Amino acid sequence: MLNSKDELPENRVTTVSAGHKQIALSHFEGKICALNNSCPHQGGPLGEGSIENGILRCPWHGWDYHPCTGKAPGFDDGVEAYKVKEENGAIFVGLLEEEPHRETISDVMMEELPLSPFPHR
Ligand code: FES
Numbered sequence: 830m831l832n833s834k835d836e837l838p839e840n841r842v843t844t845v846s847a848g849h850k851q852i853a854l855s856h857f858e859g860k861i862c863a864l865n866n867s868c869p870h871q872g873g874p875l876g877e878g879s880i881e882n883g884i885l886r887c888p889w890h891g892w893d894y895h896p897c898t899g900k901a902p903g904f905d906d907g908v909e910a911y912k913v914k915e916e917n918g919a920i921f922v923g924l925l926e927e928e929p930h931r932e933t934i935s936d937v938m939m940e941e942l943p944l945s946p947f948p949h950r
Contacts (some may be wrong), residue, residue, distance in 0.1 A: 831843065831847055831861075832919060832920070833895035833916065833919065834860075834861045834882040834920065835918075836855040838856060839856050839857070839859070840856065840857065840880045842856075842877075842878055842885060843855075844866055844876025844891075845876070845922075847924055847925060848927050849925065850865070850924060851865075851866035851874070852865070852868045852911065853878070853922070854876065855874070855897070857880060857896040860913070860915075860917060861920050862897035862910070863910065863911040863912075863913050863922045864885070864894065864899045864908050864909065864910050864911070865899070865910075866882075868887040868892060868908065869906070869908055870887065870889070870892050871889060873888055873889030874888065874889075875887055875888075875892065875894070875908065883896075884896070884902065890942075894907050894908050896899065897910065898910055911923055
């Protein structure tokens with residue numbers, strides 16, 4: 830959790846949670862920016878990356894992204910970026926509301942299975 834941008838030094842990135850989402854939060858050019866934490870390459874944790882020369886580098890294989898737009902330099906795609914609002918020193922990240930869980934056949938099967946992994950003989 831980050832309560833104010835003063836907790837994250839300029840040109841640093843960290844990981845925060847919002848609901849079931851992990852977010853890479855960076856402090857870049859005086860503002861807080863938020864990206865999906867999962868690198869599009871193989872899911873590397875962008876919040877554990879580093880910002881060098883104005884680019885956020887994934888810690889796993891070194892793919893690069895703009896810390897605020899999420900665009901990969903030289904490409905049309907990148908990682909999802911979220912709106913960020915700073916209000917009275919607090920940080921708010923704009924995410925779509927999560928859909929409620931819909932029961933599936935797997936849920937029903939799990940409810941019907943015996944609790945013990947070793948059935949009695
Ligand atoms: S997972 Fe990010 S570069 Fe491979």
